Amino acid sequence: MTVRILVVEDEVKTADYLHKGLSESGYSVDVAHDGLAGQQRISDEHFDLIILDVMLPGMNGWQLLQFIRSRWQTPVLFLTARDAVEYRVKGLELGADDYLVKPFSYVELLARVRTLLRRGPPRETQLFGVGDLSLDLVQHRAMRQGQRIHLTNKEFALLHLLISRENEVLSRTFIASQIWNMNFESDTNVVDVAIRRLRAKVDDPWPHRLIHTVRGMGYMLGLEP
Template identity: 60%
Template sequence: MHILIVEDEKKTAAYLQKGLSEQGFVVDICFDGEEGLLLATTLEYDLIILDVMVPLRDGWSVLKEIRNSGQLTPVLFLTARDTIDDRVKGLELGADDYLIKPFAFVELLARIRSILRRGPTRQAEQLQLADLSLDQIRHKAFRNGQTLDLTPKEFTLLMLFMNRPAEVLSRTLIAEQVWDVHFESDTNIIDVAIRRLRQKIDDPFPQKLLHTVRGVGYVLEER
């Protein structure tokens, strides 16, 4: 497997190259966005690890140009940009995953392997389940043709479910992906958020799509 790393922090780049090489990957490194875009669009890679804040051309622009060129190479953002808006922007541009620095190498490796198992996929602009639809670019959601009035956090939560239909999502995964926090058993933040989302996407409609799997988590699916 051939990986391209676009990272201007040379110590971080060397650390990644050493660790991934030891896991059997072939690794190329570049330190700015211009070279990163050139390599990404002229050579074949199985995965690109991309920082947002790199010289000459930032990671957002690099990914946008990669996708505009028609390339489906999986891209994982690895960056210190840690807001929800940043993560949503990365996913909207077509990233396959988003990991925040500082990071644990074992988690990075797990995410890389997960992406490679899925193969190259490009995130769809429009997502649909039954009569529920979501526009990831325009940040709009609809049910039975009616616009849903969602908060930014509710939209991010729904986007997570819509990208993983029929998959049971644990509270821990939801907390990490939407709030970027580790779930604690004594907090009900996830349950409250799910209840509020249900009030908007399910309660006014006869068909219920967001279901509780007792003791496990939640799933968005037709039943």
């Protein structure tokens, strides 16, 4: 499977250089030229590694790294002209996996990329809990107030997606792409039907709902709508 790398870099020449070099090294490379664009790509797609500049328009690298670490453990390599020790320390303390200063050698960059990718993906959280609902990925078991909830594989995957992004509104298109690996047309009701069936098992037997509809936007799971 092709490794996907996202480069978030506002210097066009540097971004093009990285795109060309990493693509020739066999990676699938995407580029975002500002922090907000990078945030959107990271929210919508899966990447195996993120190469991130610090000084970015819209949202700087520190802020984008904090956003990433609040949700995922994707390896992040900071690539920046900020070479002071305090900047390196800050980047690492915020959760960066490596820090390379510009100007850089492509050979060194490639070696660091390969090292980060060899570490493999971090172990995913195996237990999730919201209120009186719990989800155990290892035992493939959902429980609420101590009672087992019997789910189909798709229902379990849908609940996992919702609970792993607690209090985050997920669009129907995003849910469809993650669960069915397809981009459904906006008028389809496949997601609505799946949510309705999941609610019948997860919410209906109990007084407090956890799966909420956000009108015009999508669905979320949390204690508060």
